Amino acid sequence: MKILNGGLENVPGFKYSAIKCGIKYSDRLDYSAIFSEKPCNASGVFTKNKIFAAPVQLCRERINNPVKAILINATNANACTGTEGYENAVKLTGNIAEKINAEKNSILMCSTGIIGHQLPVSKMLDSHKSLVEHAAPENGKILPEAIMTTDTFPKSLSVSFETTIGEFTIAGTAKGSGMIAPDMATLLSFVVTNAPVSKADLDCFFKSSVNKSFNSITIDGDMSTNDTAIILSPDSNEYLTKQDDLNNFEKALTYVLTELATMLVKDGEGSTKLVKINVKGARSHNDAELAARAISESLLVKTAFFGKDPNWGRIAAAAGYSGAEIHEYCLSISFENIPLLQNGKPVNFDMEKLGKILEQDNFSVTVDLGIGEACATMITSDISYDYIKINAEYST
């Protein structure tokens, strides 16, 4: 596997477009599209929220069709918009299908932004000519910016990998920021590859890679109405079938998604630190996950990270209420390689050495439950004044 410079633009067979449509604000890229030359196998992972947006409904219905394009708008979620919202998504995708001579059910749509407002459909329809005309591979460079809401930087990357039938490329982009939680960690993520992968394999690998990446990060524990991750791979007569080839594909895919997930946490609203929570010694994998999640989502733990406070008591308390089996006398906690608690007993530690770790913008905390063999990891962020500022001011 080779990490490439650049992102979406590196994958042959795809074109992108991103324009300033004026959906909510007048001067930002807010409407974009991914076009594939060939019909694609598509796979998607969607929010588990029972209140889900119209475009999520539309994607769920069409994800098993051959896919030719994805329309994406920022600044308006098209959620809680009823039948009208759904019909708008049908209308917009239908119009794009006409313009590119594709089946109307081959166009997906994703939206992100404010809940409860109808999309400005005629303005968006009017922009379709321009959206289609501007499609070009190099616009893969600006699409990551066009899908952002409160993100502070665009996120994308690409890798290439070898197979017995040649070299292929995978590229991905994501936008996140708030409302990042397990069980669909990102608001929107799009992955494209020129590697020909059968629909069945694509579904399997995409779901498992999403579990290892987006579903293992948390910023504020909320879950959005619009969370969607989609991968496109061109239809083909010659799919990757050899186990080694598929392994290389999976490895590259998981790498791309994990890097995107890490970028999302780094850009967590107002976050200043990225902390990896390793739970080990759990009785079961489920217990390890419960503990890792409770610690990762605890406001008290996250504010302590922000305050550079090695408050292992809050970590122990969060593990204690997580639902995982836990015994005080078996519990050990360390920050990087410095133990603070060993088998339930506080350890004297070198505050200066620990202080240096807490100053870092990236460190790990290991929580050993000491009663089994299972482990789990989550990546979390601290929570700062800016989280409050961003979310108090991002307004209807």
Added chain:
Amino acid sequence: MKILNGGLENVPGFKYSAIKCGIKYSDRLDYSAIFSEKPCNASGVFTKNKIFAAPVQLCRERINNPVKAILINATNANACTGTEGYENAVKLTGNIAEKINAEKNSILMCSTGIIGHQLPVSKMLDSHKSLVEHAAPENGKILPEAIMTTDTFPKSLSVSFETTIGEFTIAGTAKGSGMIAPDMATLLSFVVTNAPVSKADLDCFFKSSVNKSFNSITIDGDMSTNDTAIILSPDSNEYLTKQDDLNNFEKALTYVLTELATMLVKDGEGSTKLVKINVKGARSHNDAELAARAISESLLVKTAFFGKDPNWGRIAAAAGYSGAEIHEYCLSISFENIPLLQNGKPVNFDMEKLGKILEQDNFSVTVDLGIGEACATMITSDISYDYIKINAEYST
């Protein structure tokens, strides 16, 4: 029922003491005690956290004994302190028992403060003479201050109520602030009454009143290692037995606990608003509670309250991931009497009128799931810059 001026000092048969022992800081009331003239029936509700403090262990063992006193210290939780921490609690309560000529198992102890530090036992033992000598009913006025950690004001109240065997009084105090969550909403609460109530009735009424009050509030969703609520009622030859009398007792008790719970939310770390979340139209009571909790604990909802933003989308999203059965087309949301969403459709509203509600430091939000008859209420607070400040700076 009559609301009285003052608090604990109004209940005959109890004395209090509160001193500056210097447990962590040199110049604050940090060590206190409640003494009963007669042995009392006691009832307690404790944290469900699997990591619980030594004094919680001690109280659980002794709560069914006749109780003569409760020792309370602030600034040190005596949690994650192992066998030594437990033995310290035994030693301190044993010493007090000697000093007041009581059974050693008749003394309870509660602690709150930092996790993972041993209590300064000899300093505390040295203060016991003074603690016992200063015991007086009027010190009920200062005890609420002595049990505070990050609380910004002491919390107490008292009421009297009539029965067929005379008038009785109930008084309570609580300290909370952070780590306030359902399933034991307060760090510490103490209730005393001169009403003679049998142990069985006391257990029953106290648990149900705690459920209606402390377990229906949330500030940050965390659950402490030390949460404890205890009620004392004097042993007697003539318990309240008539249904009307017991009803009056329960009503007064629930009033006291609900008022204390409301004070806790008002004093939620850095909170500027108190918001009552009413969920109705749920398929089951459990569903109503799930939705009310998810909304009450959502950081995005709480920051929106702080930002005076009527962001019903975040409320709908939280209800959507709560696990409750919910259908977008049946969902209605209103702030006080102003509907913002009706059967899944946004309603045009008078922004000026709504703005006035959002400016208030106290209002209610009603979420009608529209598919059943069950309802539930939770009280929550907003989350502000000060929450972060307090919790980033409250340090080990």
